[in-house]
Amino acid sequence: MKRRTLLASAAALAMAAGAAFAQDVPKIGFVYVGPVNDGGWSQHHHESAMKMKEHFGDKIELVEQASVPEGADAERVLTQMALGGADLIFTTSFGYMDPTINVAAKFPDVKFEHATGYKTADNVSAYSARFYEGRAIEGFLAGHVTKTNKIGYIGSFPIPEVIRGINSSFIHAKKVNPDVEISVVWVSTWFDPAKEADATQALLDQGVDVVLAHTDSTAPLAVLKEKGGLGFGQAADMYEYAPEPRISSIIDEWAPYYIERVQAVLDGTWESHNTWQGIGDGMVGIGEITGPVPADVKAEAEKMIEDIASGAYHPFTGPLNKQDGSAWLADGEVADDGTLAGMNFYVEGVSGEIPQ
Structure with a gap:
């Protein structure tokens, strides 16, 4: 009886430790305007996200949502991601700008990165390529x-x-x-x-x-x-x-930027900024x-x-x-x-x- 109790206690502790570990792993979200096999914009963001995931391995969790229309649908998806525990969300289309700003105001502890826009906030960065x-x-x-x-x-x-x-x-x-x-x-x-x-x-x-x-x-x-x-x-x-x-x-060469920004989250050094990089920076090939x-x-x-x-x-x-x-x-x-x-x-x- 004691052996069973000890085993049960050990299992409970292991589960709790596993849950705590899972909570410590940052969840990184990506939202795409098109399908991830469009052959162009959304596919390249997705492939860059996968390179980022490969770089970090089990240090992060990756979640993605494709074919999200710009506007109200985007705001709904971003809200769900934030409620789902996302720590950093990349919104990868110009028309996501206002939805990103709106949702970020409701979730000040979640960090957002918006592609090709110009609006920022304390927890929202903007990034684009020349x-x-x-x-x-x-x-x-x-x-x-x-x-x-x-x-x-x-x-x-x-x-x-x-x-x-x-x-x-x-x-x-x-x-x-x-x-x-x-x-x-x-x-x-x-x-x-x-x-x-x-x-x-x-x-x-x-x-x-x-x-x-x-x-x-x-x-x-x-x-x-x-x-x-x-x-x-x-x-x-x-x-x-x-x-x-x-x-x-x-x-579009997004992977280095994604790796840099996720690393900043892991290091606790992430800050809002507005970056615009080109051929010389390697973002435009x-x-x-x-x-x-x-x-x-x-x-x-x-x-x-x-x-x-x-x-x-x-x-x-x-x-x-x-x-x-x-x-x-x-x-x-x-x-x-x-x-x-x-x-x-x-x-x-x-x-x-x-x-x-």
Whole structure:
């Protein structure tokens, strides 16, 4: 009888110790706007989260929620994660910004990291990549390889990130091809393969032969492969479409940042900040340049990548005017981060209006 009592007591102690240990392991949450197999944005965040998990092993617990619409649904999911014991939550889409701020105010002991936004709080950090640096490379290549002098851009939402991408692409296409024009099609979604495919076809119907996509799926490249035309991988390398229609790509490298921020939680050194990193920091990668790109053009693009990484060149360097012809940047003047972060205008030469 005593032996049974001792065994039962030992089992209870072991269970209690196990529960205490489990409680001591930080729970790290990730929320994605699309499926984790979208081939682009959400998949790359997920793969980076998995690399982070592999790095820390049993020191952390990972929880993920995919295909969460921006808005009220996001706020509900974040609330459930916080109630479920999450210590740090990464919210990986621009439209999660206000839901993140709202939920963070209700859970001051939970830390939040919001991707691509600009609002912060004591327990909310913001982080983003300087995608416009990669768009400069894509625009440079597009201006060289277009045969119709018409390039196209699939825009998701008219937020500064996307507007910067359009402007950077056009500026650098125009530098190497003064006759180039750019057409923008807005799809009002981050991930909708059918809409992305239709937008690609609409651009091709306008005579566009090079398409840059600021959406999350591989649908634009699939259409270009079938119908003809060139394009770029977005958020992920999408190398399965190389050597063409995919001739290069912008690759989001989130894993080092995730490892750094989770380590800060483990160390007790996490603090709110706002970070914006680019090619030089390793957060923006440029995929191998393939397809019908001449060797000398490839070499020039690679030199531009090096110059951007070192700080020797900034993609928004004057002289540049706004769309209405008014002066913006004088010769040699570089755009400041504040203007770029809130960019709400096209540069001269881009046609059409930005949706409100």
